[in-house]
Amino acid sequence: MKMLTRRTFIKSGLGLILIKPKKPYVFTLNGKMKTSHMGKTLIHEHFLVDFIGADKISFDRWNRDEVVQKVMPYLLEVKALGVKTILDCTPSFLGRDMALLKILTEKSGMNILTNTGYYGAVGYKFLPPWAFTDTPEQLAERWIDEAKNGIEGTGVKPGFMKIGVNGASLTDIEQKLIKAAALTHLATGLTICTHTGPAISAFEQIELLKKMGVAPNAFVWVHAQGEAKKHTYTQAAKMGAWVSLDGMGWGDWDNYANWIDILKDNNCLHRVLISHDAGWFDPAKPSGGEFKGYTPIFEKLIPALEKKGFMAKDIDQLLIKNPQEAFAIRVRKL
């Protein structure tokens, strides 16, 4: 609450002038929203993912009504558990569908955030041809345009960046994606979420971002659970980066609880993000295939954390405070 009541006075020729600090905000499908309205937030979920590849994807590969029918019960289920905001992490060329997101927003009454950026994981299968030939500046220009003018003519602005790398030492094209993300961040203040996995790639990204003048707290190490050496979580968190333990839809809850407990013991709970990476309607499968719900955090993880002595304020830190801090749109220079 301190943030909201703080006032800054500056001296001028006319005496003291009151400067009201701008309240931190995000962009949802419905436009600009104060972060204080985010409430319980799931920072990494999916409604639809199409793995057909950038060369074959098109919006007519799925029927929106069918997708909505499939997704809605799961959204309402998690809304009933108090979740108010969901970040849809499906990037462009993997099924990011603004019309679908708009319908889901309206029908669920939840806050949905979408993303800009390109996903370079899975051997570049989801990169459009120009990602290979553009300079970092040209790529950034495309993403900045979405952030400033809206996505695909809808006027809807992305709430964050979602890019992806393959998890090993960064290749040239991956470095280009990171550089483009850095330039986009400096121009827009959007947080950079990179599908990453192993620590080696996370630390290389943090270093490259620093070289570009971007502070580590603008970077989310997505799928950190993919790293076996768990002490690297604390290392990254101490550097200021966000450690995203986001596979809660897929089991392993006691281990997740252990890792989060260790981060708390190391005073790093304020750098941890959690989510399910669950969902989703897959157009390649009959009726979209099997759908994973967004509830294990509430049914499995939180009880496991409570057994370790986590209090309500710790859970709120993970589900409310940290998402607000991680995704508030602001430039974070080194």
Ligand SMILES: [Zn+2]
């Ligand atoms: Zn995901």
